[in-house]
Amino acid sequence: MDIVPRLAEKWEINKENTEVTFHLRKGVKFTDGIELTAKDVKYSYDCVFDPKNHMQDIADSMKDIKEVKIIDKYTVKFIFSKPQAFIMDYFIDYYILPEHIYNTSKYTFENNPANKKPIGTGPFKLVKWEKDRQIVLEANNDYFLGRPYLDKIIYINGGNVNIEFERLKKGEFDILPVSISTWKFKTELPEVKNNFAKYRYYLFAFYYIAWNVHKKPLNDRKVRLALAYLSDLERLNKLLFFGLYKVAVSPMHPQSKYFNKNLLPFPYDVERAKQLLNEAGYKDRNGDGFVEDAKGNPLTIVLLTQGLGGIFKKIPVYLQENFKKAGIKLVIDVEEAGIFSKKMSKLDYDGVVYGWSINPTPTYLYSMLAPPVKSAYTLNINRYVNPEILKMLNKLNYAFDENERINFCYRIQDILYKEQPYLFLYYPSALVLVHKRYRNLKPSPLGMFKWYPGMAKVYVPKKLQKRE
Known part of the structure; x- marks a missing residue:
């Protein structure tokens, strides 16, 4: 697996591996329309070390970060107290928060309404979250790497595994992680085998x-x-x-x-x-x-x-x-x-x-x-x-x-x-059924959604598309 730039256009690491300077993409917007800048990056990491936010476990793992320094609106430098062999690990699995949403005296970090209505910069944006029922995402037209091909992704809590599988066979689901017994005994059914591809991979x-x-x-x-x-x-x-x-x-x-x-x-x-x-x-x-x-x-x-x-x-x-x-x-x-x-x-x-x-x-x-x-x-x-x-x-x-x-x-x-x-x-193995309409879906040990480009480049040929 390789690290690829997304919010950052590029970065430099000094010879001693004690500093990383990120040059952010210009024009990247949160889904509320506000531009992401170096202030957001610095704030997101400063949050970790604020005791009021109760992130001590993360703070412990980032203890070697000495300072996060804003150079200009689109440049931010991380300074470490010691040389780091895995210096990029500090940046591959941590998300940038909108400083204008979280840096407020109205709410604590844990009680901020944005925790249930998240504002991000990704290819999809949250439009509905019904607890224990469904999450609805729609394409982010302003995504900085180009609008995704899919218009909408709906995550549904379908009940128990048997109900979910029946709904899959009826065409109500396009992607479904399945149980081990379902994978073993039911995926060879004609209505499944003819319409769904099987993906199995070891998770991280x-x-x-x-x-x-x-x-x-x-x-x-x-x-x-x-x-x-x-x-x-x-x-x-x-x-x-x-x-x-x-x-x-x-x-x-x-x-x-x-x-x-x-x-x-x-x-x-x-x-x-x-x-x-x-x-x-x-x-x-x-x-x-x-x-x-x-x-x-x-x-x-x-x-x-x-x-x-x-x-x-x-x-x-x-x-x-x-x-x-x-x-x-x-x-x-x-x-x-x-x-x-x-x-x-x-x-x-x-x-x-x-x-x-x-x-x-x-x-x-x-x-x-x-x-x-x-x-x-x-x-x-x-x-x-x-x-x-x-x-x-x-x-x-x-x-x-x-x-x-x-x-x-x-x-x-x-x-x-x-x-x-x-x-x-x-x-563990991930065991996933995906409708054969979908193209360019490439699972990894990180799953189908977390790695880059994830679902951003998945598409359905026009003749196979379903319209609501």
């Missing part, structure tokens, strides 16, 4: 279980390793996901050059797991089929998950049966979103099922694996900190030799694999 994401490494029993590496040997994720992938997902071994995307190709999924080995548990002091001392420590306390693990269904529901049930084979009791704690978040932030669990969306470059590893800088809120959800990993993370962002960066990433993944503070589960 992974699912995993974070273990609470700060208390028994998961503070013991041998117990964590035993769980890895009991998980049998290859078989689960075939049983539940028909082999459509990919078993994860690390937090790096398998298509990334930073992915450690030497790591393989743990083999399913109940006897090896029992041996590790025995070495950790857990044995079946009373003949009930479950193992206990020296004081007779059973090895019980509470796994926190969300009531979302899918992977968050299926995997814990599967693991419960597998762990039982080595005498481990797995208790599944299913919580709604609010309680789930509170328990997770307080480390009120033994393990928690979670997922990450990631970037093509490894800069996100710092957020995942480093201790919080200033705030109690952290993306390092189990507060696992390894001194050796931390040293490499601190060097990674300042390593300008590509081989050195790859080596750091390989070593970090190797430590995680051996220590098992996380049980990495799967890299």
